[in-house]
Amino acid sequence: MPELPYEIWDRRVKNEINILKKLGIVDPKSIKWYDNSVELWLKLKALGFIQKYGNENLNVAPKTKHRVFIKINRSFPYPGGIDFCWHSELYHPNIHPVELQNSTYLGTGYICLNVLRKWSKLSDLETTSKALQILAENPNPDDPLQYNICLDAASFFKKHPIEKLKRIFNIERFHIPKEKKSDDIIIYKD
């Protein structure tokens, strides 16, 4: 992939991280700058589910806080310039978290996200982070990752659509951060 000259890349990345800070979805202490990359942790709020045994009919429980590791490479903002790794446990057909429930093994952290596959000129950290929140809340059981737990989650969510689960758990509407106006421009200055 091509890369931008370092100064331009650096300014762009700082600016985009600053937008995430203002949205309150990045842990400022987690940001680590390296020569050719930046690592950080996202703290996402989204209604997801984890497995919870005890109820014979419905073995899930809601989970609203999630941690996602992000590595921004030098090829950012070109496609593939960001590596995402979903860390905290989640029962989801399109996400294979690192923390797997009831397993001594670690998951891959893979996220099957259209926004990453269809990277556009307007794609950035903000839109991608929001897309992750939306994905966590809206599993797509028709296109699962090929891991046992994801396939299992796919069949579960086919039987129990998300709207039904919300009714069961009496969740009317999960609050996600207020969207910024599309013409907002935040310029980061050192």
Added chain:
Amino acid sequence: MDSKKTQNRIKIIEESSIKSDRFDRQKRIAGWDQEKIKNARIMVIGAGATGNEVVKNLTLCGVGTIYLIDYDLIESSNLSRCVLFNYTNSLEKYKADVIKETCKNLNPNVKIISIKQELNSIDKNLYKKSDVICSCLDNLEARLEANNYAYYYNVPFVDSGIDEFFGSVQVVYSGDKNAACLQCGISDKDLEIMWKKFSCTGQKLNTNDSETEGIIASIITTTSIIGGIQSQQVLKILLGLSSFKTKGQWNPKIGEPLIGKQLIYNGISNEFITISKLKDPNCWTCSYKGQKIGGK
């Protein structure tokens, strides 16, 4: 009026120099300055079919230094359209090295520095050292990388593309703030094609899909036409850039290069058309100077 024009164009040339000066004919062109050409340092990225044409033309014109970047070896399939390669002693050698050797015979005074590295691993100072950067590449990723650095360092960038009987030439220069760069014209579809080459883990995929494989149909007649136009753009920039920087105008005798424009050659319909490229206000490369980095 006509006689005045004619008088202005008469140059006094010593008779002995007419035959002995190898650059005599081009020096007769109005507005020509051989010293500018001689002192120029040109970066040529890609030593394939178009790269051969461009280096040959610039060498014969007497350009001072050429940084030639290519890490590929010569294969038989290159020989049908590369004027500086030959069947007897070129195969399996580095393209950049063979061109360097061949050009010594064309013009021993031209210094060709062959750099056998991938573009993203070269010393970035080379961009700064160059007066003009020429891309004669077969893939979009490397083109965009060259565009990004050329724009950043304010070095004029001449890009070319070839496909069967079609070709195009575009010039990018950040000194003209209103002119589009190569990245401005990149569509989401282009990004998708670039991304298709890589798997989700960022590793290069092996695929037979011709769209992503990067091997395109090519013929020497088209490459020589496009290589000729590309070289001419380089010469026009070398001869006219100082005038543009000082007076804000290109030397009228030399004409304006294709900055912010794309010249498209259609060998099927025998047509040349020139289109103006639109500047993208959200361009990743050239909008940073307008303080629009990141966000929307």
